[in-house]
Amino acid sequence: MTPERYRRICETLDRRQPDMTVIMDGVHKPHNIAAIVRTCDAVGILDVHAILPKNRARVAAGTAMGSQRWVKVHKHEDSTPVIRELQGQGVQVLAAHLSDTAIPYREVDYTKPTALLLGTEKFGVSDEAAAAVDQHVIIPMMGMVESFNVSVAAAIILAEACEQRRAKGFYDQPRIDPQRYHELLFRWGHEKIARLCDAHGVPYPELDEEGQVKDSAALTALLQKAD
Numbered sequence: 001m002t003p004e005r006y007r008r009i010c011e012t013l014d015r016r017q018p019d020m021t022v023i024m025d026g027v028h029k030p031h032n033i034a035a036i037v038r039t040c041d042a043v044g045i046l047d048v049h050a051i052l053p054k055n056r057a058r059v060a061a062g063t064a065m066g067s068q069r070w071v072k073v074h075k076h077e078d079s080t081p082v083i084r085e086l087q088g089q090g091v092q093v094l095a096a097h098l099s100d101t102a103i104p105y106r107e108v109d110y111t112k113p114t115a116l117l118l119g120t121e122k123f124g125v126s127d128e129a130a131a132a133v134d135q136h137v138i139i140p141m142m143g144m145v146e147s148f149n150v151s152v153a154a155a156i157i158l159a160e161a162c163e164q165r166r167a168k169g170f171y172d173q174p175r176i177d178p179q180r181y182h183e184l185l186f187r188w189g190h191e192k193i194a195r196l197c198d199a200h201g202v203p204y205p206e207l208d209e210e211g212q213v214k215d216s217a218a219l220t221a222l223l224q225k226a227d
Helices: 003-014 030-042 057-066 079-088 127-132 150-167 178-189 191-200 216-226
Strands: 020-025 047-051 072-076 092-096 114-118 135-138
Touching (some): 020 150, 030 150, 072 079, 092 127, 092 150, 191 216
Parallel strands (some): 020 047, 047 072, 092 114
């Protein structure tokens, strides 16, 4: 890892928002999943959740997500447990969903711990998920169509969340737990060595100020063990 790449990875991790996430509830088209995950990376989201349909689209969706190195995608069978778990952690869960109680997306305080739930391309948010979330939000429409493409809607709402957090200084200092920060820094910078460590149950070695592995003896032993 070059010093320049090390600094770039550190700068990216310094801006990650561990208390902001997205739940893709049944979104299954690979190009939409890839676009949403790319937007998540752009606004500093660290983890996203994907509830995938039990059909052949699951394989295609998994392939699209596998190409995203910088955002962890957690796969689930059902949205309700995910929603309840996040709410139990003090996260407000918002659904992009047209209803009688929906409010314009800009009226939300996204500096609070937040999860944005997005429904399927064809049917939108399920009744079960709509009932479980804390609030429904909408993007006001000025034309004949009633909704944006799901990935476009995600980008619009997350851009607002990003701007609110930027204005409050949320991107000005690291917000990730130090242990996870080190783990991610090592995985992103030394992917092959990280895979070896994971395979053999070996803790990641420390890095120096330029991102190089400090303990060369431990690394040598690990590489010999892998041979």
